[in-house]
Amino acid sequence: xxxxxxxxxxxxxxxxxxxxxxxxxxxxxxxxxxxxxxxxxxxxxxxxxxxxxxxxxxxxxxxxxxxxxxxxxxxxxxxxxxxxxxxxxxxxxxxxxxxxxxxxxxxxxxxxxxxxxxxxxxxxxxxxxxxxxxxxxxxxxxxxxxxxxxxxxxxxxxxxxxxxxxxxxxxxxxxxxx
Numbered sequence: 001x002x003x004x005x006x007x008x009x010x011x012x013x014x015x016x017x018x019x020x021x022x023x024x025x026x027x028x029x030x031x032x033x034x035x036x037x038x039x040x041x042x043x044x045x046x047x048x049x050x051x052x053x054x055x056x057x058x059x060x061x062x063x064x065x066x067x068x069x070x071x072x073x074x075x076x077x078x079x080x081x082x083x084x085x086x087x088x089x090x091x092x093x094x095x096x097x098x099x100x101x102x103x104x105x106x107x108x109x110x111x112x113x114x115x116x117x118x119x120x121x122x123x124x125x126x127x128x129x130x131x132x133x134x135x136x137x138x139x140x141x142x143x144x145x146x147x148x149x150x151x152x153x154x155x156x157x158x159x160x161x162x163x164x165x166x167x168x169x170x171x172x173x174x175x176x177x178x
Contacts, residue, residue, distance in 0.1 A: 023072050050074055
């Protein structure tokens with residue numbers, strides 16, 4: 001004789017309302033993002049279109065409120081966890097993203113302090129345009145010396161950050177192949 005398994009009780013109305021409110025808040029966060037950042041997040045087409053439409057509406061408009069409810073309803077049909085993670089990365093809340101940015105900052109500081117770091121970077125990232133990186137380094141040092149705005153300093157950071165991103169993507173592709 002087997003014991004009948006109890007089915008879990010369905011969520012209460014309060015729990016369902018709370019979950020829907022959380023999804024709607026997540027949708028509002030998507031709407032508050034800049035359009036270029038929303039493009040970077042993997043969303044279903046209908047949800048992306050609804051977010052774009054809400055971004056075009058006036059902030060305190062009844063139509064926008066209804067649109068936000070519609071976005072909340074669309075969010076029920078998708079897995080919200082990848083969207084939460086993507087928003088955390090965009091906001092900079094991600095521990096991994098913060099650590100990655102700190103590594104890039106350290107690498108930039110090392111590069112500015114010692115030219116030999118260029119060769120270490122060239123070995124780690126064979127696809128790098130070494131001449132461009134060297135030029136950015138020289139320009140950044142000149143800017144610091146002359147007290148000019150840190151345009152090349154920032155460009156150097158962006159270049160190193162892109163290197164890290166493309167290298168991580170290449171590593172993931174290699175892992176997928178094996």
